[in-house]
Amino acid sequence: MTTTTPARTSAVRHLSAPATARLLGAWRAGGPAYVALADALRAAVLAGSLPALTRLPSERDLAAVLKVSRTTTSAAYARLRELGFAASHVGSGTVAVLPRGGRPAAGRPAAGDAPVPDLADEHAVDLAQATPGAVDALHDAYARALEALPAYLATGGYAHLGLDPLREAVARRYTARGVPTDADQVLVTTGAQQALAVLASTLVRRGTTAVVESPTYFHGIEVLHRAGARVVGVPPGDVEALESAVRTTGARYVYVVPDHHNPTGTSLDPERRRAVADLAARLDVTVVGDETLTDLGLDDDAELPPLAGPGTDPRLVSVGSASKSFWGGLRVGWVRADRQLVHRLGAARQVLDIATPVLEQLAVAELLDREDQILPGRRAAVRAQRDLLVEQVRDTFPTWDVPRPAGGLCLWVDLGRPVAQQLAAAGVAEGVQVSPGPRFTPDGSATDHVRLTYTRSPAALTDGVERLARAWRRVTG
Incomplete structure (x- = not known):
């Protein structure tokens, strides 16, 4: 029995x-x-x-x-x-508890990019996850990576700074964007999230102040809290407020998302990028630019200049990732920084996982070498999903303010009333998951906003909006 x-x-x-x-x-x-x-x-x-x-x-x-x-x-x-x-x-x-047979959220709130299925409804629609499916070229990239793998099998497989082919590919990418970079200025990490965590644990001391945009990427705030920082928020794109906060608090760490900001979809123009770089030099503060969404400009092909400027200031650090551009399951990210900082971070990350898997690094190197052929298709697919969700939400909820972002993976929707958390809770009952605004702020504000992602299929997006309409009726009576 x-x-x-x-x-x-x-x-x-x-x-x-x-x-x-x-x-x-x-x-x-x-x-x-x-x-x-x-x-x-x-x-x-x-x-x-x-x-x-x-x-x-x-x-x-x-x-x-x-x-x-x-x-x-x-x-x-x-x-x-x-x-x-x-x-x-x-x-x-x-x-x-979690229901039997369900999978735990593993501590990754729905405001982040990990899928959080509704364990009570197998047909639930996830409008909280901000990672699209894999590009068509992924399988071929893995096939090429397998062909290159035998050259590494005689080694121990640990390259705690990253494999040379991938570091060189990332360095070429920055150099092509106007930031001269050598491979030894690149650290490969297990996703951009690890990069943010290692940066915070290395550069932030307990009790010190870190300044972030508010709203901003949830896990960017979370790693700073876990490092013991006091986190202060300023409006995205407001460089004057950013400088004032750094001066007032004595902050030594700033975290910004300059390209297709998560969750608002806005980007810093070249003038404000120069102002942020100048601020780092004048106030001697480290500025970490999260560039995981850089490739997802949807309305024009103009490439945004890196926040790192000419690449000579050690206080300017860039974080990138393959997750949004190619596939989240690759779990490959990187840091572009001063050589000395790269080695400090490389030593610190060994406490977590020693090194990033070899096969995935080889696959990402292949994808980066072919990104000019791959990314236009990625942008076209995401653009169509964005346009579909914008039009459906605008039609279904005429009282909401629904901006059409120029890039990125999500809508930052103004509900017109402070009921974001109620809507998220009602959404769970209707089988649709959305992220309430307070999760993206260090002080619990933005109670009148929700983040809706457009990374699901057209059918799922349509179903999600219908479920969201039912949840909205629950909230508004």
Whole structure:
């Protein structure tokens, strides 16, 4: 007889009632309060911001903090148990769990680029993930990489700074864009996210201030928080506000997304790029430019100049990636920086994974060598998806402000009222996942915005908008 081992449901952490209230933000939507509360908690579990095996506050304590009746919190917890998102045991309270057979979000909130499937609906539409499918040339690139692989099999396979062919390809890319670069100024990482994490852990000391754009890429904020930084936000593209924040706080680290900004889709013009580079020199502050979306200009073919300028200032650091241009599953990124910093970062990254897989590096080197033939097709496909989603959202939600971004992978939508978190929670109940604005800010603002990505198929985008319309009716009553 076959037996099934019961899933572990004992708590490994505890969330207080005030912390739960902060996590949920403005959770109330139309319909019964207990349903809205359960949906908000379920959305937090799916996003990873409420980790599984977290003991929730008691019904009484949460009711007091949220200013609702205990009947409401009791019914909300009961609904979570029915849906498989909570378990209760006598003496141990209610614990958040993931339903059987589901996959955890692995701590990557829906504001980031990792897919977070709705475990309660296998047909759910993900408008939160910002990574498109693979380019057609990927298979051929792997075939060529396999042909080159035997030359590396006699080695240990560890190249903690990256393989020479890939470092040289990245260096040629920067040189062609006007930033003379040698291969020893390039560090290959396991995705751009690792690059950001290693930069933050190496250059940011606990208790110091880092300045970011607000809103900005969620995980760009997260790595700074984890490094112990105090994170201050300034509006994207406002170089005067950026300089004022650096001067006022004494910040030594700045993080910006200069090209097709995530989530707003805007880009720094050449004048403001020069102003940011000048600011780094005058105020002696390291500026990290996240260029993972550089290749995705959708409205013209004009190439944006790198933030690194002529490439001679060690305070200007660039981060790039193959994820958006070719495929997220490659997990290959890079840092372009001063040689001394590259070696510091190379030593620091060995604590995490020692080196990036060889085959993937060889495949990306092949893709970079052929990017002139590959990227136009990538842009055309993404452009069509963008235009479809913009028109459908504008038609379905005439009161929303829906700008058409000139590049990137997402829409930054103004709802006209501060209900982003309620809409995200209602969306989970309707089987569509969106990212509420507060997740992209260091201070929890942007409660009137949501990020919608257009990286899914046309059919999925259409279905997602229909589900979003139902969620909006839940919120607005």
